[in-house]
Amino acid sequence: MAKRVGVRVNVLLVDVDSKIPNLALMKLSEFYKRQDYTVEMQRLGFNGYPSKKSRVIINNTEYDKVYASCIFSVNADRFGFESMENVKVGGTGVNAVNLSPEIDSIGEDYGIYPNNKSSYGFITRGCPRKCSFCVVPEKEGGIYKYRTVDQIVKHNKVFFMDNNILAYRKHLEVLEEIKDKKLKCQFNQGLDIRLITDANAKALSELNYIGNYTFAFDHIRLAKIMGKKLEIVKKHISSDWKCRMFVLGGYDSSIRDDLWRIEWCRKNKVNPYYMRHALCWCSPDQSLYTSLAAWCNQPAYFKKMPFPEFVQKRHPIGNTRAESDIKKYLEFSKPDKYLEVLECTL
Numbered sequence: 001m002a003k004r005v006g007v008r009v010n011v012l013l014v015d016v017d018s019k020i021p022n023l024a025l026m027k028l029s030e031f032y033k034r035q036d037y038t039v040e041m042q043r044l045g046f047n048g049y050p051s052k053k054s055r056v057i058i059n060n061t062e063y064d065k066v067y068a069s070c071i072f073s074v075n076a077d078r079f080g081f082e083s084m085e086n087v088k089v090g091g092t093g094v095n096a097v098n099l100s101p102e103i104d105s106i107g108e109d110y111g112i113y114p115n116n117k118s119s120y121g122f123i124t125r126g127c128p129r130k131c132s133f134c135v136v137p138e139k140e141g142g143i144y145k146y147r148t149v150d151q152i153v154k155h156n157k158v159f160f161m162d163n164n165i166l167a168y169r170k171h172l173e174v175l176e177e178i179k180d181k182k183l184k185c186q187f188n189q190g191l192d193i194r195l196i197t198d199a200n201a202k203a204l205s206e207l208n209y210i211g212n213y214t215f216a217f218d219h220i221r222l223a224k225i226m227g228k229k230l231e232i233v234k235k236h237i238s239s240d241w242k243c244r245m246f247v248l249g250g251y252d253s254s255i256r257d258d259l260w261r262i263e264w265c266r267k268n269k270v271n272p273y274y275m276r277h278a279l280c281w282c283s284p285d286q287s288l289y290t291s292l293a294a295w296c297n298q299p300a301y302f303k304k305m306p307f308p309e310f311v312q313k314r315h316p317i318g319n320t321r322a323e324s325d326i327k328k329y330l331e332f333s334k335p336d337k338y339l340e341v342l343e344c345t346l
Contacts (some may be wrong), residue, residue, distance in 0.1 A: 009037045012060055013112065014068035016091070017046040017075050020159070020188075021116050024090065024099055026108035028067050033109060037065075041112040044079060048072040050281045057082060070094050074278055096139040110154060120159050121152030123174055127164040129192070131218065133251055133277070136163045143167045149177055157210065159188045166195040175203040186210040190246050193229045194222070198236075205236040212244035212271060213237055219248075220257040223264070230268060240269040241303060249292070251277035255285055255332045262296060263333065271303075272296045291325045 011032045013025045029039045040063075044056060048071070056079045060066045065086050070076055070093035081087050090097050098104065110116055126140040143164060152158060165171050165187055178185055185207060193215040204213060213233070217226055233243060245265050249258045258274070265272040274296035280289040295310045296302055305313070308326045315322035 009035075009065065010063045011037050011039045012058075012063040012066045013039065013041045014058060014066065014079070015041065015043045016068060016070040016079060017044065017048060017072050017093070018069065021108075021110065021113040021120055022069050022071075023108060023120060023122075023161075025067065025069050026110060026112060027099060027103050027106050029109035029112050030106050031103045032065075034106075039109075039112070046072070046075045046078060048074065049276075050074045050278060051078070053078065055080060060087065092135050092139065096135055098139065107151075108154075117155055118157040118159055119153050119155045120161055122146045122161050123149060123152070124162045124165055124168045128167050129164065133218075133248065134163075145170075149174070149181065149183075153181075153183065157184045159186050159210075161189050162187060163189055164192050164195075166192050166200055172200060172203055175200065175207065179203070179206050179208075182208055184208045184210055188214070190214040190216050192216070193233065194225055196229045196232050198232060201233050201236040212242060214244045214246065214273070216246040216248075217261050217265070217272075218246070219253060220260055223260075226264070230270070241271055241299065244271040244273055247272045247274050247296070249274050249276050250280035250283060250289055255288065255328070258292070259329070259333045262292065265296075266302065271299045285328060287321050288325045288328050291322075292329075 009032075011028075013029060015022050015025055018025075025041070029041070032039050042058065051074070055077070058066075058068075058079065058081050060081045061083055063086075066081065066088070068079070068087070068089045069091040070079075070089060071091050073093045076094045089095075108121075123146060124143050125146040126143040127134070127136045128142055130137050140163075145168070152160070162168075165174065168174065186209060191204070191214065215233075230243070237243060245261075247258065247261050247265070249255075262272050262274065274293045276289050276293055280286060283289060291311055291314070292307070294314065295307055301310050307329050311322045311325050311329075
């Protein structure tokens, strides 16, 4: 892209809802700064939950180019611009458009996140799974090598954002390289427990790992294979509560299904991270979904007390919401014979 000779071009980057440094925006910043453009950053700080907050209108009239990144679809209509001239909005929350190869191949400018002290990046892109709730297969296709470890690491800590590193046929070589480099690391998007073997579980256990090893228990249909694979994981990562499970709630599952997966985690001393789908917010059981998330996503409470005790401590005695949540929990968590005949599907 040619720069207008003798003209100082101003670029505005808008991070709508990223909780970690946004790789696309950092690449755009690096790309334009190399051309001596002035780049400014604005973070809106939205979260990934439905909100009744007023729509934010961004004053972009002083900028020649504007790029906004929106990760969560619930935020797609929560922001706008005074002028739509030269504005481009992307991100999984609004579309599946990728950066141009020219920009995508460039390094990241961490300077737009001055308080950040960790590296982020993808060794691989794509995923062979076709989960209905996930945009990755549509946006990125099947799994393929994307970057080297050295291209990603810029700090003492690194968070690898691969969607399914264990599906990459050379993943054992990658894990061995990370081990040899003694990197303090984490695969923060989770690992596919269905692909766990003795070999890769051992390799994962030998990493200088940050926090919990995270997997996913997306649907109760996976109950049988989850048990078998967790046994393999715990042969090599034996510490109680060292593993965490993403538990998707309110999407293609009943509360009874969700509770079974949550209690399965508790029984196996695995931390659940209850991820509420947007459908939970329009459900008649919204309050219960919220209380379950508060319980599951605070490990200190989840480990030491059952749900009814947690809710009673969270709300004053006699609170009608607490009484309703506990009543529904006790009803939904009753044993159900269909669990005995579940067929495991991959």
